[in-house]
Amino acid sequence: MTEIHPTPPGKPANGGTAPExxxxxxxxxxxxxxxxxxxxxxxxxxxxxxxxxxxxxxxxxxxxxxxxxxxxxxxxxxxxxxxxxxxxxxxxxxxxxxxxxxxxxxxxxxxxxxxxxxxxxxxxxxxxxxxxxxxxxxxxxxxxxxxxxxxxxxxxxxxxxxxxxxxxxxxxxxxxxxxxxxxxxxxxxxxxxxxxxxxxxxxxxxxxxxxxxxxxxxxxxxxxxxQHSQAEMGRNDTISAMAKRLGKLFAGDYGSWVGANLAALSQCRALLTTENRQVLDGVVAALQCRGPFAAQRLRRLGLYRQTTAGTVALLAATTMGRLRQPLSSNNRSR
Incomplete structure (x- = not known):
């Protein structure tokens, strides 16, 4: 292996200060x-x-x-x-x-x-x-x-x-x-x-x-x-890994993860661009609808995964109600 030598902060080639x-x-x-x-x-x-x-x-x-x-x-x-x-x-x-x-x-x-x-x-x-x-x-x-x-x-x-x-x-x-x-x-x-x-x-x-x-x-x-048995997260590109994640998608685990993410983003929505605030609001509203209507709205919002099969699986799980989020107290009061 390469030996480690204590070194002072470096200088980039252009002579400026290297960011820490x-x-x-x-x-x-x-x-x-x-x-x-x-x-x-x-x-x-x-x-x-x-x-x-x-x-x-x-x-x-x-x-x-x-x-x-x-x-x-x-x-x-x-x-x-x-x-x-x-x-x-x-x-x-x-x-x-x-x-x-x-x-x-x-x-x-x-x-x-x-x-x-x-x-x-x-x-x-x-x-x-x-x-x-x-x-x-x-x-x-x-x-x-x-x-x-x-x-x-x-x-x-x-x-x-x-x-x-x-x-x-x-x-x-x-x-x-x-x-x-x-x-x-x-x-x-x-x-x-x-x-x-x-x-x-x-x-x-x-x-x-x-x-x-x-x-x-x-x-x-x-x-x-x-990759080892104690790893917090593992690779996601094998058939077994994708099958495991697909199982979480249809079991509802993924839906709870999405819900937590949406809650976190909603609390700091002012940081988002105007367009993306609208997308966030649209997704939150969509996932409070029944499955088929939620899937339709997500499709219209243009949400996608990196593969066609992944997007199809997402919409199928949404149709089955696996991503549905409970109404917030604010929404119930309206």
């Missing part, structure tokens, strides 16, 4: 694979980063590994804080709340291995964009020992709010946000926490796309996405 990236890592019992991930962060070609680790009560050697890495890379670059102990999603939301303002943010899983250019390519991709921007990339899916298995999916349809409302396409373990997009996350995070959203990366894709951010999906794989 706050890496947000949620940990829990991560000692088995954490050292390789920390090593890959230390080996990044882009050096102006700080690492915030929120640990959710680990009793293995996770904290010791973080402390050792902090000593290795130099004073003040690694910060260990206490997590909320409410699961991985709440831990990431907690990290967003605790992160400094006016910085780039990068989500980081405890068991992956980053390619040396990951941060450099993300910062480069985001650097020329005015206004909020959200970057993500493909991954190399591996087995437990990091032997490559496949590349993650490449999405061919546009990455928009109408897609984000019904599909998570911006992988959290690759996501990086420029300061304007990070500010959006910080503005909406308390609503997401209270709504008990299922997935921080799905919510982030919804909020950034809904607010009109530039959405960048790099076709180049930027990390090794390790």
């Amino acid at each position: 990236v706050q890496i947000l890592m949620a940990t829990y019992q991560g000692g088995r694979f954490l050292q390789e991930q920390l090593h890959s962060i230390g080996a990044q070609r882009y050096t102006n980063w700080q690492l915030f680790v929120s640990d959710d009560g680990s009793w293995d050697n996770t904290r010791d590994l973080v402390a050792s890495f902090a000593a290795q890379v130099g004073h003040g670059r690694v910060h260990l804080i206490e997590g909320p102990r409410q699961g991985a999603t709440q831990n990431f939301l907690h990290l967003i709340q605790q992160a400094p303002d006016n910085r780039m943010l990068a989500f980081c899983d405890q068991d992956d291995v980053w390619h040396p250019d990951k941060l450099a390519f993300a910062v480069e991709s985001l650097g020329e964009i005015k206004g909020p921007a959200h970057y993500a990339a493909r991954t190399i899916i591996t087995d437990e020992k990091l032997a490559p298995v496949a590349q993650s999916r490449r999405f061919n349809r546009p990455l928009t709010f109408r897609n984000a409302l019904v599909q998570a396409c911006m992988a959290g373990n690759t996501s990086v946000f420029n300061p304007d997009a990070a500010a959006l996350l910080k503005s909406g995070v308390e609503a997401a926490r209270l709504a008990k959203i299922e997935s921080h990366d799905w919510w982030a894709y919804q909020l950034t796309s809904g607010a009109g951010a530039a959405i960048i999906h790099d076709p180049r794989p930027m990390l090794m996405y390790r």
